[in-house]
Amino acid sequence: MNPTLQQTMLVAIEDELKRQVARLDQPHMKPFHDMLTYHMGWTGEGAGPNATGKRIRPLLVLLVVSSCFDGESKKENSSSINWLHAVSAAASIELIHNFSLAHDDIQDNSELRRGRKTLWVQWGSPMAINAGDALFVIANQAMLDLQKHYPPEVVVRAATILNNSCLELTQGQYLDMSYEERTDLTMEDYWPMIGGKTSSLLSTCTQVGALLGYAQDAQIESFRLFGYHLGLAFQVQDDILGIWGDENLTGKSAASDLVEGKNSLPVLYGLEQNGGFADRWRKGPITVSEVNEVAELLEAEGGKAFAEEMSAQETQKALSYLQAANPRGEAGRIILELTNMLLKRKQ
């Protein structure tokens, strides 16, 4: 992995995010602005790189933009394309991600995120709902800021892709919450939920990136599908880490997904086996004291291996769409490395 281009992009992303959030840096608005800078990981207790998250989504946007023209001189417009011109779109998608986290934490009653108190714990739910709303608005404003560097028809198209994806996000969120009351879930219920909650936004990263790299429609579609399957692989991996991950690395308490009753892929697999795990799960909430035992039971009944296989399959699909998208140059190499890294991550 070449640290130079990636690092340059990450710095540009962070600067742009701060510039966008500074829309609230106005008289009488300091506590409101503080809520957003805290949530973004820049201020307050525990601020710093561990609190910001990995910024994978905006990085992917800029890498795809860059990979569409990098090394190619024939393409029309290519001399005027600069990944930096797309940085407000990259920030936009990261802001959408952070908006959804802010509301998600309220909905799930989660008190910690990345080892820090969540927004609603710090400022109360009413303020946290509003702060989430503001992140959503600023995300839209950031996408519309593309008008400084792109023609209006491209801006309208990017904003349309973004909002279509946001509706899928709310649909995924709806399914997730509605599943909490259900006891009849199967693995078929899993994919539409994570398609909405995770894949939709990741496919927006790659689709918008290709659009802003002036790719042709077929290439844009390959990039979109790459992002979509990468998202599925990513989420299944997250599900595995949520049960068998190292809590020192994930920042969550060990096996918290089991305690929280999350309908993750390993759990749905285990339920379909109708074995010891399913018996225990249907009896009611898993307590912290029994969580290791239940995790081992689910692993013994094949839940971990199955999820790992699904994650590998989705990664393979992602990689074949990536090959079809044919990303170029240094950015293209980094996208491939990043994809491989995401599959092998421990946090």
Add this chain to the structure above:
Amino acid sequence: MNPTLQQTMLVAIEDELKRQVARLDQPHMKPFHDMLTYHMGWTGEGAGPNATGKRIRPLLVLLVVSSCFDGESKKENSSSINWLHAVSAAASIELIHNFSLAHDDIQDNSELRRGRKTLWVQWGSPMAINAGDALFVIANQAMLDLQKHYPPEVVVRAATILNNSCLELTQGQYLDMSYEERTDLTMEDYWPMIGGKTSSLLSTCTQVGALLGYAQDAQIESFRLFGYHLGLAFQVQDDILGIWGDENLTGKSAASDLVEGKNSLPVLYGLEQNGGFADRWRKGPITVSEVNEVAELLEAEGGKAFAEEMSAQETQKALSYLQAANPRGEAGRIILELTNMLLKRKQ
């Protein structure tokens, strides 16, 4: 008031709102779609015209569009302008209004709206937060639907105005919530709050309407200021009705604003007088049994008359900007009548 044009517009608005919300009318999404149709006033207990609200905002959008070209044949593009082309923008702003109501009701812990159970009471806060988010997304999608009838540079401009206004909405909401803990408020604190909470969106109605009527920049600005001051007048009127309104007409319990401790203009005026009302207010929450007495005290100390005077002043400003905007034809006449009606409303 001519019922024909106005009625035609209201039917078109309702149709378009249903069409936009039907984005959620998909497999496995029925309860989610139901939440939105309930909140919009179309389904569930108490559904009907009393539940939908007056649709003043979208009506204003279409009336302004129509008033920009009505009766004028010289204007370029005028033959191709049709207010119906702007109906998705009108729906967009009404959806933003309804998004803000859905989240507002959670934040204020309000159990009733227009005499019906609020969204969060019916489905719980987590679902209501998500339903509000979906309304916000669909509002953005509706605005972007303008691309069917308008050039992309106009769509980008309209979407930018909308989202700038939404950020002001979250700022007004922040101020409103932050005021709950304050005991040192003055009337100066009032205007930025309602500027954000009410006027910003009303000014977006008239500004976007003028933009979509292909008005010149000076005329767009006059329309924007008309909407802004109309919004201030409208909100002050709402404050008066919230204390001295007839509960059978407003659908709220009588003087509920006093019981809820709302920092409305009459209350802030009363506090600045430092008389009997201020003494009582500062002692703690007003109970239902004493609410009539406190309302009378505030009226005797001039709170009602002052607010009525402010509302009249803002209406005058609105009317003079409206005159400068020079709305034409039947739509222009209806805008004037609507403005006068809003000042005299009892609900």
